[in-house]
Amino acid sequence: MSANTSRLKRFGALLGQSLLFLVTSLSTLTVFFIFYFIARDAVPFFKLEGFREFFTSSSWYPTGHPAEFGARAIFFGTGIVTLGAVVVAVPLGVSAAVCLSDVLPFNVRQVVKPVIEILAAIPSVAYGFFALVVFAPLLQNKGGAVLAIGAWLILAPVLALLVVVVSDLTADRFSDLMRHKVRWILILLLGGAALAGMIALGRHLNSIEIISGANALNVAVILGIMALPTVVSVSEDALQATGRELREGSYALGATRAETILKTVIPASISGILAAVILGIMRAIGETMVVWMASGNAARIPEPWYNMLEPVRTLTATIAGDMGEADHVTGSARFHVLFAMALCLLAFSFIMNLVSEGIVRHSRKKLGK
């Protein structure tokens, strides 16, 4: 009897275990299935058309006779839009995270962080609507002013910091008597030069006229805002995770708050911040609705290539926009090329994921955790 019960118990445990194992492996299997099914529909394209045109040509005419499938400009579009989003989201996001975790009082943080996280809850089509109906006309009508204000917002704090740091470093080389005077003279001189430069730049930007508001800049800014909550939230968690002891240790050694943040807290949580940045990149690269609505969708590398004021087309928007008509029925290369694009996107995000894993593991080893 007792042997029977224990056998029953063991059987029950085994059943529970295998059930849980099945559920866990299901999500892993899903990933493999996604890879498999996308690859299965992508391979016929490369068999039909080869690799060369897809990666090296910029002529995207999937409905032409004969059809052309040059996706170089589309890859470029995805790249530049994502890069622009990173330029917007990372400095803003990381400084906001530092501010939330180490500068603002605790009860203010309790209010501000959820508010930032609300940004993530807004549906992307609402962002797209805003980009198309509000931001694009604004760029067209007041484009120069918007650019000038944007440049001031980003460059002014950076330059101010640079001026102070450079002046400090140079002043340190002088004797104690001179140091104070030299520092102030340098700050005034460099600050004046920076201010003059900013005003000249602002004037130049102000004179630019944007012909079409549906362009790479528009989408990059909106995607940056969309990636912001991810960057803020994850890097704030990383900063918090460094713990109280580290900060107290730093203060005990006589460091100021700025020194503690810059030299102790940020280096200790750099892996988490990098992970946040990578997650932000993934958010921006995979976004579809906003780019489809507001990037202009012209499959062409802008001239010159860094001109963000021209329309671009991204991989995601192409997949979303062309899928409806591109059935097996209407020419199979046109259908399979979209899967080839999806496979490239998937491979890229997979690599990014591996890189972020690697970074986290590497820095854990370094910290001796």
Added chain:
Amino acid sequence: MKKAVMSAALMTAVAFTGVAEDKIVIDGSTTVGPIAKAFAEYFMAAHPGVNITVSESGSGNGAKSLINGVCDIADMSRPMKNSEFKAAIDNGIQPVAHAVALDGLPILVHPKNPVQELTIEQIRSIYTGVITNWKEVGGPDMEIVVITRDTNSGTYETFEGLVMNKQKITEKAEYVGSNGAVRQRVQSTPAAIGYAGLGFVDKTVKALRVNGIYPSAATVRTGEYPIARPLFMYTNGYPELGSAVYQFVTLYLSEDGQEIIDEIGFIPVTSY
């Protein structure tokens, strides 16, 4: 007891099929969508037992849905292609066209643009990227912002067929996903040119004369306006006479149907 259960089950089944029979699923073109929606509203008010759902996913998707048997009526702003017919026949579906209305594709510019008229050749040159500045066609010195519908739409295919003459649209052209978005982009961009259905012309955008003809119901019906097309609803076979689908797809022949089509800005094929 057993009998009662059986008959109850039977009654439920009958009721269920009854509901299923009076359900019409419509999918397809965003251009024909407004007609289908207005018809559906009118039809459901007149026949309370009938439930109609209308989705707008583009002509190509509409054809696909009909071929796969997931919709009863496919709205299409272009005729079905040979390849689609073939796929339909292979699936045991026999597509039958009902030309419910006519539509013109007006060429739209910003109301402040002084240009009033273009020829088909000029429009083609603008869309191929040969003409890039409004001053080349008698307008101000502004670079033209070329706006086109996505390649997924029937509107695009009609434009390509009627205007482009097998030439490629410039790679500088901006692609937008709906007729409403075309109007939105044109009304907010002084240098823009675009095209959309006749129903989308309002005070916020200006329609140009093409080859000297202003797009209107009269000029489309007489065939004078060069960029015009019929709009279709496709069914699987000719619908059984008297059925809900039959009544729905022949609504355009009635006086009320004509009024509805007129009201939402398309051109009825009948003239009572």
